[in-house]
Amino acid sequence: MRSYLVGIKGTGMANLAVLLKAMGHEVGGCDSGERFATDSVLEAHGLLADRGFCESLLPPAIDLLIHSSAYSPSLPIIALAAQRGVPIFDYPAFIAHLTRQQESWAVVGTHGKTTTVSVATHLLSEATGFRFPFYALYGSQHTERMAAPYWGSQVALFEGCEYQDHFLSYRLRGLLLTTIDWDHPDYFGDLDAVYRSFEAVVRSLCPGGIFIYNSDDPLVLRLARQMAGERSDLTAIPYGFGAEGLFRIRKRGRHCYTFDGFKELCFTLVVDEPALVADHLGALALSVAMLLDQDPPRLYLDESALVTDEVLPTAVAHLGRCLATFGGVVGRLEVMGEEGGVLYLDDYAHHPREIEVLLGEVKSRYPTRRVVALFSPHTASRTRALLKEFVSALKVVDHLVIQPTYASARRDGGGGDDPASALYEHLSAEMGERVILARTDAEAIEGACSWLQEGTVCITMGAGNNRNLGERIAERRRSMK
DSSP: EEEEEEETTTTHHHHHHHHEEEEEEOOEEOOSOOOOHHHHHHHHTTOOOOSSOGGSSOSSSSSSEEOOOTTTSSHHHHHHHHHTTOEEHHHHHHHHHTTTTTEEEEEESSSSHHHHHHHHHHHHHHHTTTOOOOOEESSSSGGGGGGSSSSSSSEEEEOOOOGGGGGOOOSSEEEEEEEOOOOOOOOOOSSSHHHHHHHHHHHHHHOOOEEEEETTTTHHHHHHHHHHHHHHHSSSEEEEOOOSSTTTTEETTTEEEEGGGGGOOOOEEEEOOOOHHHHHHHHHHHHHHHHTSSSSSOOOTTTTTTOOSSSHHHHHHHHHHHGGOOOBBBBBBEEEEEEETEEEOOOOOOSHHHHHHEEEEEEEOOOOEEEEEEEEEHHHHHHHHHHHHOOOOOOSSSSSOOOOOOOGGOOOSSSSSSSHHHHHHHHHHHHHOOOOOOESSHHHHHHHHHHTTTTTTEEESSSSOTTHHHHHHHHHHHHHH
């Protein structure tokens, strides 16, 4: 199978390219000449992007063309493929196509999807010695080499995106729902519209499906209670600090947690912020469900492993041991390096709730360090709709650099002036001289450098392409000595 991907440098598209190559496809693709974080991912797998979108780049013989949803079918290279009769999918449609090729599971929710899928992927890979025949596709990667883990195609795990109701076309055996919050205001007019989208995806689960949900989120809990009346065929598995049943989370100490149903077990986590703890332990519940749902269930235990008469406690203990070895995920509290006493981090947090969780975890890990953050808002519509919430989440930072709003491939300028200016004005009323508005990368670098000193944490965050600023800031600080 020869596949060509238009917009191959997008996060999801790059991971898909890696996955297709692992599946045996001949993979090519094209994108802009700008360098993104995904360039190194593609290069690590021997995939080089053609530069631009010229018709002449289209190979003379391909079996499949997949394009980022940022590009219209009228784009000349896509239109040419259509003229040749090549099957064409946009990215969301192809993910929906993949969900029909094997038993499929997904993690959905406004926040925490990528982390939860990544942790579950780690557990299902490491605890089974890479013998469980599954693959995973989500919006980041453990490392460049683990962009889209592929150990077989008996089962698949996806990060399900609610934007434009993309996930409603998926065919799913089971799903995990993390949170319901208002986001994507360019598509969802209000919180109720978001709720209805998640309501629809749970309702669309295959007969006899499995519904795992975070009962600490009030709207998720409301939806679970609603589905109990509508879909009595579903196996419902709640998890969380307030959950009823086996997977109620209890804290035993710093980074140490257990479940009510397995009190003899203690799980060591690499996080301590409650929302992140729920993501990691929800991933454990998901991984156990995916393994035990197989016919017959197999735990891939070594001969030396302790096996009890009850399969469920054995599975929970076996997979749970690997929580302590989770190495994190690219763009989620990622440590970029440390130099001159400054620790550089990068995080994708681009919603007020995500920023609150990020800063809470940073405070827990580095309680004595001051925080300098560079925030690139994403998108204009989100920034305007949640302006007050952004101000509340960001004002606790010691020093803050606001960068221009990043519209991404959606081209969501929202009309009018850049709302980053309004965000700055509101924050300056709260923070005074602790916040600046930087119109260029050079201004952002100079502003951050003026505040950085030994013992500081420097965080680049938001959904823009600013993760490389940490390295440039460190370089600038070296030149100032």
